[in-house]
Each structure stands twice: as C-alpha cells, then as structure tokens.
Amino acid sequence: MSEPFSIPQHLDQVRRRIADAELRFARTPGSVRLLAVSKTRSADEILAANAHGQRCFGESYIQEAVDKIAAITRADIEWHFIGRIQSNKTRLIAENFAWVHGLDSLKHARRLSDQRPEGLPPLKVCLQVNVDLARSKGGIEMADAEAAAKEIAALPGLSLEGLMTLPSWRESIEAQRAPFARLRQLRDRLATPELPLPTLSMGMSGDLEAAIAEGATTVRIGTAVFGPRNDS
Numbered sequence: 001m002s003e004p005f006s007i008p009q010h011l012d013q014v015r016r017r018i019a020d021a022e023l024r025f026a027r028t029p030g031s032v033r034l035l036a037v038s039k040t041r042s043a044d045e046i047l048a049a050n051a052h053g054q055r056c057f058g059e060s061y062i063q064e065a066v067d068k069i070a071a072i073t074r075a076d077i078e079w080h081f082i083g084r085i086q087s088n089k090t091r092l093i094a095e096n097f098a099w100v101h102g103l104d105s106l107k108h109a110r111r112l113s114d115q116r117p118e119g120l121p122p123l124k125v126c127l128q129v130n131v132d133l134a135r136s137k138g139g140i141e142m143a144d145a146e147a148a149a150k151e152i153a154a155l156p157g158l159s160l161e162g163l164m165t166l167p168s169w170r171e172s173i174e175a176q177r178a179p180f181a182r183l184r185q186l187r188d189r190l191a192t193p194e195l196p197l198p199t200l201s202m203g204m205s206g207d208l209e210a211a212i213a214e215g216a217t218t219v220r221i222g223t224a225v226f227g228p229r230n231d232s
Ligand SMILES: *Cc1c(COP(=O)(O)O)cnc(C)c1O
Pocket: 037, 039, 060, 082, 083, 166, 204, 205, 206, 220, 221, 222, 223, 224
C-alpha cells in the first residue's frame, strides 16, 4: 500500500526545488513565484494547497475554472488563466481572472481589453512566444513579438507584464535551457523603461530548474504539486 498523496508535502518539495535553484543559479531568494496549476483538480485539492499557503492557481479549461472560482470564494486566491484562449470565451476570462498567460493573438487581446469589467484592475497578461525552433505549442513568432507587445501595451483593459513560453519536452537541462534563454533574450531586447516586462512565465514540473537558471519569475507547476493528471 502506498501513502495517500500529500499536497502539503509535495508543495514543500516544490518550494525546496525552487529555493535550491534560486541559490544554485544566483537568483534573488524568493524572486520566483510558484503558480500551482490546478486544472482537473477538485476544489478540495485547491483548498488543501491554499491552507498550506499557496495563493496563485492556474487553470486551463474555462468552464471547469469558472465553476471552481464560483465555488471557492476566497479573497486570498489569485486566479491565472493558462489555457488556450477561444474567441467565444474571452468574456469569461476577462471577468474571472487576474492574469492571463498564453495570450498570442491581437484579436483576443482587444476582446479581453474591451470585455474587462470597469470595476476591476487591468487584466495582467503575458504574451506567449514560440521560441521552440523545432515544434510549435502555440505562441506568436519571435519576429512578430515587438509589434504585438506594443499594440497590447496600448490597450486600456490590459497590463502587459511580460512573456510566456511552453517549449516541447527535452531531456537534458542544457537542452531545456536553450528555449528559455531565447525568451529571456527576447524580453531583454523588448524591455524599455516604459514597458519593463518584468515577468518571464516559463518552467513546469519537469524543467523548472532550467527555467529558473534562465530567469523565470513564474513557474507553472501542476504534477509536482498535485500528482499525476489524467487529461493528457
Ligand atoms: C498543465 C500546464 C502546466 C503544468 O504542467 P506540469 O507538467 O503538470 O507541471 C504548465 N503550463 C501550462 C500552460 C499547462 O497547460
């Protein structure tokens, strides 16, 4: 018989991995934010993580997310949408989330800005860029990023916070670092005093060390916090 899966224990392990990577790669302690990816997880699992100090949760499936957000009315939870954006779902995203990672279309950006409710602060967004030379998992092309960033930054309902990427899986840490380094270099090229782009949303359960080595400020961690998923 195996032990029941302990979310607090796994959260502690992930926090230790993040702290170790910050130390190893000379990052400021505490500068990397943990986004717990709670897609497919129950409200009880989210509340177990929240009771252990986790505040930021990432969701990918909009209807599932909206149902959980309505059920879990805790003021200390911040909801991030990390899934694929569909045009007919932008209003639900604009109304229910504090952050959107994975914005990769100007059409969606304009809709999210128009649909952001008046009483809420601007929706924080990361522009998703395809830095994977081999295979695309979404994101705009690097050559188009500067023009897109400028247009998004001008939208009143959005606040452009930085860049996000989702490279395909690689085995070695050196291979994992290459696309993350490209995202950081792109951010360094695009950043200006008016648009500092402080956020680099990159790194998941299997490659968070590589992402932190290359400057990640938010890592998006599902499996290592909540256990294996059966959606993929
Ligand atoms: C599911 C998902 C994650 C989390 O992946 P894990 O390997 O479970 O940590 C991170 N980012 C995005 C965009 C995802 O869809």
